[in-house]
Amino acid sequence: MASLKEDFGLSVYARRGETNEEYYDYLNRVLDIGPDIVVDDGGDLVRLLHTERKDIDTVIGGNEETTTGVVRLRAMEKNGVLRFPPMFDVNDAMMKHFFDNRYGTGQSTLDGIMNATNLVIAGKDVVVAGYGFCGKGIAMRMRGGMGASVTVTEIDPVKAVEAIMDGFRVERMSQALRHADIVVTATGMKNVVRYDDLLQAKPGLILANSGHFNNEIEVDVLVSRSMERRRVRDHVDMFRLENGNRVYLISEGRLVNLAAGGQGGHPPAEIMDMSFAIQALTARYLAENHHRLERRVYRCPGR
Ligand SMILES: NC(=O)c1ccc[n+]([C@@H]2O[C@H](COP(=O)([O-])OP(=O)(O)OC[C@H]3O[C@@H](n4cnc5c(N)ncnc54)[C@H](O)[C@@H]3O)[C@@H](O)[C@H]2O)c1
Numbered sequence: 001m002a003s004l005k006e007d008f009g010l011s012v013y014a015r016r017g018e019t020n021e022e023y024y025d026y027l028n029r030v031l032d033i034g035p036d037i038v039v040d041d042g043g044d045l046v047r048l049l050h051t052e053r054k055d056i057d058t059v060i061g062g063n064e065e066t067t068t069g070v071v072r073l074r075a076m077e078k079n080g081v082l083r084f085p086p087m088f089d090v091n092d093a094m095m096k097h098f099f100d101n102r103y104g105t106g107q108s109t110l111d112g113i114m115n116a117t118n119l120v121i122a123g124k125d126v127v128v129a130g131y132g133f134c135g136k137g138i139a140m141r142m143r144g145g146m147g148a149s150v151t152v153t154e155i156d157p158v159k160a161v162e163a164i165m166d167g168f169r170v171e172r173m174s175q176a177l178r179h180a181d182i183v184v185t186a187t188g189m190k191n192v193v194r195y196d197d198l199l200q201a202k203p204g205l206i207l208a209n210s211g212h213f214n215n216e217i218e219v220d221v222l223v224s225r226s227m228e229r230r231r232v233r234d235h236v237d238m239f240r241l242e243n244g245n246r247v248y249l250i251s252e253g254r255l256v257n258l259a260a261g262g263q264g265g266h267p268p269a270e271i272m273d274m275s276f277a278i279q280a281l282t283a284r285y286l287a288e289n290h291h292r293l294e295r296r297v298y299r300c301p302g303r
Pocket of ligand 1 (some may be wrong): 068105154189255256257265
């Protein structure tokens, strides 16, 4: 952030460790500028433009970086409520999800968990929820690089079979929790790890999330129903459940690679540059072609 300000003279509205309130304040301050193009990651900026900030009418289009944001955009498109012109789906460009989601998230999620816990991964029983691009990367690195014993949970039967063919065990989360040392979620869906199932979990379980929102693990219920909560290391909270068992939650269930990773996310030069290049190219395409594009979510031209 300092480099963006000092070396490039950009306005930056962000702070590491910002509160929810600050986060929305910063989004609003970005919108106060009256942007022509929005480059979003997760869909919060676009949601604001469709709700509290309908006063902004300068936007000619934009793009969306991540799976969850694209899901939100496509739902808006389907319901006919997309307010402004074209949005480009950067996530579904092959050069994005094949590399950023899989190899980037695979590596940086491991980095986040290792940095937060200082534990050896080898020999650990690791459960990965979701066998999409992020989940595949995490499962691959946990097993191949680090020597964990990996179980996958999946709701899509084809991907579940794919995980089996790739050599992973596949189970339901309620089952897998009984033997897991570490659970990592990467599904884009909420309440994938439920408090009631945690009551059957192996004591000392470590919970981490790499999906976009901090609702993949039922954190609110964990907070409200646990008998004790204590910060035991930077980024790690211990919760004592109603049955007396302890579970450990990394970074309050937020994206573990961003919140707890030494690098603060994927290695930028080798992975993020590919995604950023697609964002930049779609922004240029928009600037040159927006007058003939419709109010739709477009896939990126080319791959
Ligand atoms: N941490 C990061 O840096 C990073 C990077 C890219 C994407 N993401 C986010 O990670 C999440 C996953 O992205 P992706 O690209 O892998 O998506 P994806 O659509 O490729 O994969 C998600 C998988 O989760 C499965 N799933 C859904 N609900 C489930 C459930 N209840 N239990 C088990 N499996 C379930 C789906 O069937 C699917 O296979 C999204 O929220 C995305 O925005 C994070």
